[in-house]
Each structure stands twice: as structure tokens, then as C-alpha cells.
Amino acid sequence: MEKEKHHIVPYKVYFFILIALITLTFMSIGITKINVGEYSVLGALIFSTIKSVLVLTWFMHLKFDQPFLRYMVSFVALVFFVVIFITFLDYYFR
Amino acid sequence: MQTAVQIPHDVSYLDYKGKYRGIFSWIFSTDHKRIGLLYMYSMMSLFLVGVMLGLAMKLELIAPGRTIMGPQAYNAVFTVHGVIMIFMIVIPGLPAVFGNFMLPIMIGAKDVAFPKLNLLSWYIYVLGALLVISSVLFGNGIPDTGWTFYAPYSFKTGTNLLPAIFGAFVLGFSSILTGLNFIVTIHRMRCPGMTWFKMPLFPWTLYGTAWIQLLATPVVGITLVLVALERIFGIGVFDPALGGDPILYQHLFWIYSHPAVYVMILPAMGAISEIIPTFSQKHIFGYKAIIASTLAIAFVGYFVWGHHMFTSGMSGTAQYTFSILTFIVAIPSAIKVFNWISTMHQGSINPDIPFLWAVTFIFVFMIGGFSGLVLGALATNVYVHDTAFVVAHFHFIVFGGVGFAFFGAIHYWFPKMFGRMYDKVWAKVGWAFFTIGFLTLYSPMFYLGMMGMPRRYYDYLPEFHAANILSTLGSWVMTFGLLIIIINLFRSARNGAIAPMNPWNGKTLEWTVPSPPPVENFDEVPVYGEKDGPYEY
Amino acid sequence: MEHVTQHSEPHYDQEASKLGMWLFIFTELLLFGGLFIVYSIYRFLNPVAFEMAGHELNMTIGAINTIILLVSSMTIAMSTSALQKKDKKLTVYLLVITIILAIVFLINKYFEWGVKFDHGIWPGSEHLINDMGKGEILFFGLYFVMTGLHALHIIIGMIVIIVALNKVQKGTVNADRPSLLENAGLYWHLVDLIWIFLFPLFYLIH
Numbered sequence: 001m002e003k004e005k006h007h008i009v010p011y012k013v014y015f016f017i018l019i020a021l022i023t024l025t026f027m028s029i030g031i032t033k034i035n036v037g038e039y040s041v042l043g044a045l046i047f048s049t050i051k052s053v054l055v056l057t058w059f060m061h062l063k064f065d066q067p068f069l070r071y072m073v074s075f076v077a078l079v080f081f082v083v084i085f086i087t088f089l090d091y092y093f094r
Numbered sequence: 095m096q097t098a099v100q101i102p103h104d105v106s107y108l109d110y111k112g113k114y115r116g117i118f119s120w121i122f123s124t125d126h127k128r129i130g131l132l133y134m135y136s137m138m139s140l141f142l143v144g145v146m147l148g149l150a151m152k153l154e155l156i157a158p159g160r161t162i163m164g165p166q167a168y169n170a171v172f173t174v175h176g177v178i179m180i181f182m183i184v185i186p187g188l189p190a191v192f193g194n195f196m197l198p199i200m201i202g203a204k205d206v207a208f209p210k211l212n213l214l215s216w217y218i219y220v221l222g223a224l225l226v227i228s229s230v231l232f233g234n235g236i237p238d239t240g241w242t243f244y245a246p247y248s249f250k251t252g253t254n255l256l257p258a259i260f261g262a263f264v265l266g267f268s269s270i271l272t273g274l275n276f277i278v279t280i281h282r283m284r285c286p287g288m289t290w291f292k293m294p295l296f297p298w299t300l301y302g303t304a305w306i307q308l309l310a311t312p313v314v315g316i317t318l319v320l321v322a323l324e325r326i327f328g329i330g331v332f333d334p335a336l337g338g339d340p341i342l343y344q345h346l347f348w349i350y351s352h353p354a355v356y357v358m359i360l361p362a363m364g365a366i367s368e369i370i371p372t373f374s375q376k377h378i379f380g381y382k383a384i385i386a387s388t389l390a391i392a393f394v395g396y397f398v399w400g401h402h403m404f405t406s407g408m409s410g411t412a413q414y415t416f417s418i419l420t421f422i423v424a425i426p427s428a429i430k431v432f433n434w435i436s437t438m439h440q441g442s443i444n445p446d447i448p449f450l451w452a453v454t455f456i457f458v459f460m461i462g463g464f465s466g467l468v469l470g471a472l473a474t475n476v477y478v479h480d481t482a483f484v485v486a487h488f489h490f491i492v493f494g495g496v497g498f499a500f501f502g503a504i505h506y507w508f509p510k511m512f513g514r515m516y517d518k519v520w521a522k523v524g525w526a527f528f529t530i531g532f533l534t535l536y537s538p539m540f541y542l543g544m545m546g547m548p549r550r551y552y553d554y555l556p557e558f559h560a561a562n563i564l565s566t567l568g569s570w571v572m573t574f575g576l577l578i579i580i581i582n583l584f585r586s587a588r589n590g591a592i593a594p595m596n597p598w599n600g601k602t603l604e605w606t607v608p609s610p611p612p613v614e615n616f617d618e619v620p621v622y623g624e625k626d627g628p629y630e631y
Numbered sequence: 632m633e634h635v636t637q638h639s640e641p642h643y644d645q646e647a648s649k650l651g652m653w654l655f656i657f658t659e660l661l662l663f664g665g666l667f668i669v670y671s672i673y674r675f676l677n678p679v680a681f682e683m684a685g686h687e688l689n690m691t692i693g694a695i696n697t698i699i700l701l702v703s704s705m706t707i708a709m710s711t712s713a714l715q716k717k718d719k720k721l722t723v724y725l726l727v728i729t730i731i732l733a734i735v736f737l738i739n740k741y742f743e744w745g746v747k748f749d750h751g752i753w754p755g756s757e758h759l760i761n762d763m764g765k766g767e768i769l770f771f772g773l774y775f776v777m778t779g780l781h782a783l784h785i786i787i788g789m790i791v792i793i794v795a796l797n798k799v800q801k802g803t804v805n806a807d808r809p810s811l812l813e814n815a816g817l818y819w820h821l822v823d824l825i826w827i828f829l830f831p832l833f834y835l836i837h
Binding site: 207208270273274275277278281282283308309310311312313315316317320323327328329330331336337338339342345346349 | 644646647650651654655657658659661662663664665666668669672673676677754755760764765766768769772773775776
Binding site for chain 3: 008009010011014015017018021022025028029032033035038040041044045047048051052055056058059060061065066069072073076080083084087088091092
């Protein structure tokens with residue numbers, strides 16, 4: 001049975017990620033003041049995506065885990081987005 | 095922390111006496127082999143109920159007009175028939191029985207990754223089944239929406255839908271946990287030297303299937319929750335009066351239920367991929383191509399769901415996108431058929447029972463598949479949608495596919511599982527009656543559908559009478575064959591001739607352990623060397 | 632083919648445990664994913680109604696709840712490092728903070744929903760059905776279902792964390808057997824991830 005070398009993430013790394021997340025949160029609130037019309041959803045989703053990548057990579061340890069976990073997460077995200085995209089092919093073109 | 099219990103290596107899993115006695119030694123067992131059998135016995139009981147409902151429908155349809163039941167009862171019968179057959183039989187199907195029993199042995203492990211979770215999966219299965227059955231026995235009326243629970247009727251019907259929906263949700267959980275267990279098992283517990291590309295094909299199909307179980311099932315789970323909430327609170331998600339779109343229900347439902355058919359068929363194909371090389375005494379043709387096809391079917395299969403909805407009111411863009419993708423997903427299945435036939439070519443064929451099932455599997459699966467192309471093409475779909483043609487298609491491909499593969503698998507692995515051989519004459523007789531009955535039952539439905547007979551109707555026009563009589567007769571012949579098969583297997587499990595370790599000269603790991611296997615499968619962990627691999631003849 | 636002698640020791644495979652937890656997380660993502668599909672379609676079809684209805688929600692409370700969950704994700708992530716460093720006291724302390732933050736989140740939610748109920752807005756309410764347009768009915772239906780399901784997962788997550796906390800205190804979860812705490816952390820981050828998407832989609836529509 002192999003023993004993987006266990007990397008211990010320093011506390012301050014987690015703290016800095018939190019600061020980044022809070023900053024992004026305030027930024028996402030801030031852009032609601034700017035009128036970008038139909039791109040407001042896209043803007044919100046971009047901020048959420050960046051925040052989730054931070055949570056996945058550092059808080060959920062994906063950066064320090066075996067690569068296949070990252071591939072699995074990406075695969076799941078891909079399947080989900082393709083499903084939404086195809087569903088929109090119905091509603092967008094009705 | 096517990097100390098390890100020393101489990102004797104010379105006692106079969108059937109004879110092993112552990113902490114519990116009698117029935118408890120079964121229903122509290124975390125041994126994957128016993129859990130596989132628990133699934134098999136519960137599924138068989140539910141299957142017989144489903145068969146009787148099917149026979150009832152065929153009896154109603156033996157003549158136009160009311161024969162034994164009226165329209166409301168008929169709607170209830172086809173609903174419960176579908177819910178049982180889909181959610182309790184073909185979706186758990188081969189993974190629950192043969193996946194549980196054979197996967198660890200085939201990869202050289204002593205059990206699955208999470209044995210207690212495995213037992214919990216079975217408990218959840220039983221709970222789900224009981225919930226669905228309760229919807230039949232109690233309440234305001236047996237669910238009559240069809241197993242597809244389409245909105246808006248599913249939230250308007252006065253029948254007892256909530257327990258059925260809740261039961262289906264719970265059954266989904268069982269499916270998810272089994273898939274989760276198998277993925278971890280395959281990733282972490284292959285024996286030393288068994289790389290991914292030395293793993294046999296049945297585990298590969300279980301792997302692809304497990305991913306579908308994991309990713310698709312939650313979508314139908316939440317959809318059923320939404321229907322329940324619609325019934326209870328009227329939230330409006332599927333109710334046009336409140337702004338909802340019933341077609342969105344169909345999208346969500348089929349986003350699961352189409353991948354679900356690949357959950358059904360991939361392990362079935364995996365079993366065929368095990369049987370054919372053994373009974374051709376030849377290495378499987380195109381091992382990697384079959385793996386690639388398996389994964390391709392699993393992946394592309396996520397994106398074709400709209401072919402169930404061509405006439406629903408979707409946009410034209412969606413229609414042709416789904417149609418193209420549907421044709422694409424047929425290609426890997428065809429590749430598998432070519433590879434199976436190529437394996438047999440110039441092989442040393444042993445035309446024993448499992449091989450007979452495998453060959454007839456290919457035959458009925460192809461008929462089902464070709465009829466699927468008719469349904470996948472937009473112009474022809476409009477013509478045959480919601481007719482008996484569709485009923486024929488899915489019975490050929492699902493019952494023909496999963497059913498024939500299941501019978502093939504049970505006749506293949508029976509000697510290993512029970513240490514006895516079944517009576518081969520009766521097995522052949524059962525196979526013959528079943529196959530002839532099956533073809534007689536379902537083939538007329540293609541014709542009837544093209545002639546315009548709708549599905550899910552208890553009545554039909556007089557010109558459809560003759561074909562319906564033939565179909566109903568087929569149902570009796572098939573059931574007769576089914577009974578012969580089941581009785582033969584039951585009797586042989588007790589009284590059959592003692593089976594050797596490797597009756598078929600198979601080359602995968604399950605044939606290297608005693609029949610039946612000891613509790614921990616292997617005396618010593620097998621190690622695959624450079625030259626070792628499955629199907630090395 | 633050779634054989635090796637089997638070790639019969641109790642089976643503990645940390646990687647298997649982690650993989651199993653991730654696979655379970657995938658199912659949760661798709662469960663909520665289904666709801667996000669419904670949301671995205673209906674927002675696409677009813678942009679104005681969704682925006683109007685969105686104004687009824689309190690952005691400040693939403694933002695506070697967002698910060699609360701982000702901080703709680705940090706504290707539970709830190710607790711896994713603390714466990715690895717064999718600092719049991721700090722591990723416990725961080726887990727307690729995580730749980731408290733979760734409780735505050737739920738209290739906020741309770742008041743938020745309470746305000747809605749006071750205004751006559753709940754799934755299937757007369758005010759909702761009779762006085763509001765279809766897009767708004769859908770918005771609030773989705774609001775209650777999605778934040779409700781999310782709150783249910785907060786409760787489940789709290790229970791899991793409490794169990795982990797208990798075992799850390801007893802010593803059965805430690806630097807050599809950290810799986811339960813790490814998996815509890817993964818589950819908690821999942822709950823945070825879902826909220827990261829819920830917040831802008833419900834509270835930041837402009």
C-alpha cells in the first residue's frame with residue numbers, strides 16, 4: 001500500500017484565498033451598478049466561476065491531489081454545460 | 095479499531111457461517127456475492143409481478159373493446175408495469191446482480207471498495223420498491239401517468255402519485271451508490287499488474303455505466319422532487335397557468351432517462367463481450383475498440399435525449415441536433431457488433447447455452463437498433479411516435495438487450511455462483527420457447543405501429559385485431575419459456591451436477607477460483623505479469 | 632501468473648475514501664444542476680419579471696450570508712491543516728467556528744423567509760398566484776426550492792461536521808486517519824460552491 005506524501009497547506013494560503021473570494025464578491029455586487037444589459041448574467045457567472053475555481057483548487061485541495069481528480073471535475077462540468085447548451089437550443093430557437 | 099477476523103479460505107460463501115444465523119446471515123451480509131444474490135432474488139420476484147402486468151395488458155389487447163379491464167385500469171397497469179420494469183429490473187439489472195457478484199473477482203479483489211455501502215444500496219432498493227408498491231395498495235387510485243410521469247397530468251392526476259415518485263427517487267439513490275462503489279472499486283482495487291487495459295470488458299462496461307448512474311440519476315431525482323412540490327404546493331415550474339413549461343419537464347426527465355438506457359445496455363454488452371470470446375475460444379477482436387465504444391456510448395448518450403421529444407413542440411434546431419447526435423451514438427454500438435462477429439470468425443465455437451443467448455442477443459438487439467434509426471430520423475419519427483412501433487422498438491432493445499444478456503450471463507456464471515451445472519436440455523428448451531415467444535410477441539407491434547395503432551390505449555380499431563392475437567399468443571409462449579428457464583435454474587441450484595472450477599475454459603480471473611468461491615474469493619491475491627491478460631487463448 | 636500472500640488487516644484506503652466523496656459531490660452538483668437548468672430557462676424566458684422579483688430580495692443579507700459561508704469554508708479548510716499538524720485544540724476550535732457560522736447563516740435564512748411569509752409570499756400562496764405575474768411566480772417558486780434545498784444541505788453538512796468534531800475530540804480522527812474530516816470539509820465546500828452561484832442569480836439581478 002503506497003503512502004502519498006501529504007502536503008500540508010499553510011493557514012495563510014487559505015486566508016489569502018478568502019480575501020480574494022471576498023474581493024470578488026464585492027466586485028460582483030459592484031458591477032450590478034453598471035448597466036450592461038443582457039450581459040449581466042454573464043458577468044455574474046464569470047465571477048462565480050472564478051470564485052468556484054478558487055474554492056475547488058485550494059479549499060478543496062484539487063491543486064495538491066492526484067491529477068485524475070481534476071480531470072473528473074472538468075469532465076463533470078463539461079457534461080453539465082453541454083446539457084444546458086443543448087437545452088437552450090430548444091428555447092432560444094423557438 | 096477492530097481486529098481482523100480470520101475468514102477460512104476453504105469454505106464457500108454459501109456455506110460460510112459468520113456472526114449471524116439463517117436469514118440474517120444473508121440480509122446483514124456485506125459479502126458482495128451474497129448481496130448480488132439478494133438483488134437477484136428481489137429482482138426476480140418483482141420481475142414476475144411486472145410480467146403478470148404485461149400479460150394482463152396483452153390479454154386486454156387480444157380483442158378490440160373491453161376484454162378484461164377498462165381504460166383507467168389499463169393506464170394503471172402500463173404505469174406500474176413500466177415503473178417496475180424500468181426502475182426495479184433493467185436499470186439495476188446486470189450491475190446489481192452480476193456486477194456485485196463478479197466485479198471484485200474479475201479484478202482480483204476480495205470485495206468492493208465499500209462493502210457496507212453496498213448492503214445499504216440493497217436496503218435502499220428494497221425500500222424504494224416497497225414505496226412504489228405502497229402506491230398501488232393504498233390511497234386514491236393506482237398511478238396512471240405512465241412511468242414517464244409527464245407534466246401537467248402528473249401534478250393534476252388524482253391518483254396516488256407521491257409514494258410512486260418518492261419510491262422512484264429512493265431507487266435512484268440505490269443506483270447512485272452502486273455506481274459510486276463500482277467506480278472506486280475499479281480505480282483502487284485492481285490486483286497488482288492488472289492495468290486498465292488488462293481489465294476484462296465486463297468491468298469496463300460497469301465503469302462506463304457507473305459514471306452515467308452517477309451523473310444522470312440526480313437530474314431525474316430533482317425532477318421528481320419538483321413534480322412532488324408541484325403537487326403539494328403548486329410552485330408553477332411545470333404548470334402553464336403559472337408560467338411553467340411542461341416541455342421543460344420532458345427535457346429534465348429525458349436528460350436522465352435516455353442515459354438510463356445506456357445504464358441498461360452497457361453491462362449487457364459487457365456480459366456478451368465475456369461470453370463470446372470464451373465460447374469462441376479466441377481472444378476478443380478489437381479489445382480497445384470495444385472499450386472506446388463503451389466510453390463513447392456513455393459520453394454521447396448524455397446528449398441525445400430530445401429524440402423522445404421530437405413531436406413535443408421543441409425548436410427545429412433542437413430537433414435536428416438531437417437527430418444527428420442520435421445517429422452518431424448508434425455507431426459505437428455497431429462497432430461492438432462487428433467486433434463480436436469478428437471474434438467468432440475462425441474461432442472454435444462451443445454452441446452451448448450461454449452462446450445461444452449471446453447470438454440471439456445480437457439478433458434482437460440489432461432489430462431493436464435498426465428500429466431506433468427509424469425513430470431517430472425526424473420524418474419517420476413523426477409518423478410512428480406514440481404508436482406500437484415505439485413499444486416494439488424498446489422491448490426489442492431493452493428487453494431483448496438486457497433480458498437476453500441477463501439470461502446469457504446467468505447461464506454463463508451459474509456454475510461459478512452455485513457450484514452446480516443446470517440441465518442443458520431444459521435450458522435449451524426454455525431458450526427456444528422464450529426466443530420464439532419473444533419474437534412473436536413484439537414483431538407484430540412494428541407492423542401495428544406503422545399501420546397507426548397508438549400505444550397506451552386499451553382499445554384499437556378492428557383492422558388491428560389479427561396482429562394483436564398473434565402478439566398475445568407470443569406473450570404466452572414467451573412466458574412458458576421463461577418459467578422453464580427459471581424452474582430449471584432453481585432446481586439445478588440445489589440438485590444439479592457439481593460444476594468444475596472452469597467448465598467453459600474461460601480466461602478471466604473468476605474461472606481461477608473454486609465454484610462456488612470462498613468468502614474472500616482468492617487464497618492469495620493474483621498478480622498479473624507481463625504476459626497475462628483476459629482472453630489469452 | 633504469480634500470487635502474493637494476502638494481508639488481512641482492516642481495510643483503510645484514504646484515496647478510496649476521498650474518491651468516493653468526490654463522486655458523491657458530483658451527484659450533488661448534478662442535483663442542483665437540474666435546478667440551475669430550470670432557473671436559466673425561465674430567466675431567459677422572463678428577464679423583466681425575474682429582475683423585478685429579484686428586487687424583493689435583500690442584497691445585504693445575501694451578501695452577509697455569502698461572506699459567512701466563505702469564511703466558514705476557510706475555517707474548515709484550515710482545520711484539515713491543523714489536524715495534519717496534530718494541533719487538536721486548533722482543529723476543534725476551527726470546527727466550532729465553522730458550525731457557529733453555519734448556524735448564523737440559517738438564522739439569517741429564517742428571517743429572510745419570515746419576511747417573505749409576512750408579505751404573503753410562499754409557494755402556492757394566494758398573493759403569489761393572484762397578484763403576481765407568471766415570471767414572478769416562477770422566480771419565487773425557484774427561490775424557495777433552491778434556497779430551501781441548499782439550507783437542507785447546510786443542515787446535513789453541519790451534522791457531518793459535528794460528527795467529525797466529535798471524533799476529532801475522541802482521537803479516532805487524527806493525522807493518520809484524517810478522511811472523515813477531509814470529506815466533511817469537501818462536503819462543506821460543496822455547500823459553499825452552490826451558494827456562490829445562488830447568490831448572484833437570485834440577489835444580484837440588475
